[in-house]
Amino acid sequence: MSGPAPGAPGGEAAPTRARPSVLATHAVLAGIGGLFFLGSFSYPWTTVEDGTVGPGALPRVAGLALLLIGLAMLHRELRAGTVLEGDGHVEEESERTDGERRAVHRKLIVVSAALVVTATLIPFLGMLPTLAALTLFLTIGVERLRWPVALGASLGVLVVCYLLFVVLLRVPLPLGVFDPALWGAV
Template structure:
């Protein structure tokens, strides 16, 4: 009997070959990194007032890292390819039932819709409450965790994001309706 999508007998490793879908994925990652890297030059590397790290540092470093990693992965895939079995390649599994496939597709649709809703809600509710709500929604509806566990995870995301971005990195986060300037004008 042949292994899935390889033609190699079960137990044998299929020969490595470059896959167009993997090449395209790595190229998109490299381009995305390049866009962030180039876009970061519209922001200063340091702040003028005190010489600390400015708003251009994070997108410049992250964009350059993504660009270089994407190019390295693209080069590796083009030169040596990857083994089809066991490298994370999605293969058709005959053991799954149609109901399991429907469940996976439903979860993917729910997560995609939740991410779009999160992007829409951030300007209104602010970053931290929206991320906490997203975590709560996904842990309950997709992961089917109990309420106490889901609430703990949601609160954990809220606290970690606040400490990381608000306190440690001092990144100004969108506050939405919780912005004191909004309520001061009312």
């Protein structure tokens, strides 16, 4: 079950073992999936009026998928460990320079703050414009992409989310200031 670890001296096989942080992460993902799956049963699978997909379908399918994927990853970690190249194994702090550590911490703080601001803006601007703005901010401010690429990604997120949630699934999303009922009352 063990293979050579990247950078192992002399090409010797390094023993793999389950890492507690990875186990905890997979367990949390499986738990969240299970909660969404169980919570979805309080909503109908289809709508009574026309038999279309109801509000319980998306959280039930996504929750079940997340639960199964989390359990499979948990099983894999318990069975074989994950000291594999490219698996997201955290490097030792001594392997990073001070500048790299500061950059990683800065990105983490910026992304976390951006998610809080996004959640705050959804009731005011609506879901789709806020997600597009978040994408634009993250692609320019965090990933440092060029403006044309960032605008394309932001527009792509807007179009895909609109087609998926509004057109295909007919999910009522918060519209914020773009709600016609708001402007009809004025």
